[in-house]
């Protein structure tokens with residue numbers, strides 16, 4: 001990991017939750033050069049940058065095929081279609097991961113069903129998913145939430161034995177590597193987002209679907225471009241336009257080699273917050289995972305028995321926070337009536353107690369210390 005900038009923090013300065021400008025500044029010359037290269041090349045969609053990015057991404061994520069698309073939500077929807085989900089099928093997922101899977105599933109005409117999460121990791125497990133499966137379940141989507149990989153081994157076995165597809169949502173876990181392999185290489189198919197705040201972030205929207213299966217990759221390529229098998233020949237239903245442009249592909253190619261060191265810097269931030277909280281009633285949700293490559297510190301999330309008070313104290317000290325996520329999917333206005341009988345006690349408790357602290361690779365030592373000082377006083 002590169003040395004962290006010392007920086008200066010005046011007493012009145014704010015510690016931001018994230019600051020994308022710093023990430024840009026750190027590689028401004030390179031990013032400006034690659035963008036200028038695309039502009040002058042005169043090829044803007046599905047060109048050489050895109051093709052090279054797909055190849056480099058697949059190699060980095062430990063899969064045979066990466067199919068780049070316009071954003072992570074499209075990636076989830078296309079991943080679900082690619083495993084044979086059809087309108088009316090059920091998709092089992094977590095309700096504490098920001099409703100992206102739910103949105104994608106509903107767009108494809110699928111019915112979300114929600115499993116509760118493990119109280120320690122806030123992730124799905126085979127034990128929480130198993131009881132929710134029904135004969136109509138076609139897929140399980142497991143989100144590697146906040147940068148922590150779920151334990152996929154038992155989930156893979158459960159899905160295989162019940163004939164259900166396993167989709168990994170790696171939007172928050174780019175570069176995480178678990179005991180059985182990288183995030184995105186363990187289920188039938190995986191979706192990833194390169195939204196600017198992600199560990200590997202574009203300068204706009206971008207995403208990809210990952211798979212080892214060449215036929216599925218072919219299907220995904222048809223789905224992302226009008227259902228075409230070749231130019232102007234429509235063979236596939238559910239086609240649409242969801243392509244990654246050359247500018248974003250070139251930016252992501254420039255950033256990909258830095259992913260591992262950025263992830264290390266993020267883990268370090270969370271480890272320091274975890275040490276500052278100590279053994280009290282407050283804890284970093286994934287504080288015990290900060291030494292593991294299966295964790296990449298996407299969001300530094302703590303739990304607190306008095307979240308709103310803590311948030312107020314942090315804010316008063318100039319430390320910006322957020323909540324990921326305040327409303328579980330089954331309590332969202334669009335779904336609340338249909339899911340009135342759904343009870344997810346761990347998910348609901350977590351929604352009331354999670355609090356996200358500043359975490360990005362360019363945080364300075366002084367900023368981290370300043371957050372730690374406040375955490376020690378909570």
Ligand SMILES: Cc1ncc(COP(=O)(O)O)c(C=O)c1O
Nearest residue numbers: 071072073100169171172193195
């Ligand atoms: C877990 C998760 N899944 C999916 C998405 C959707 O990605 P996008 O915003 O690129 O559509 C996001 C983030 O935005 C996410 O955090």
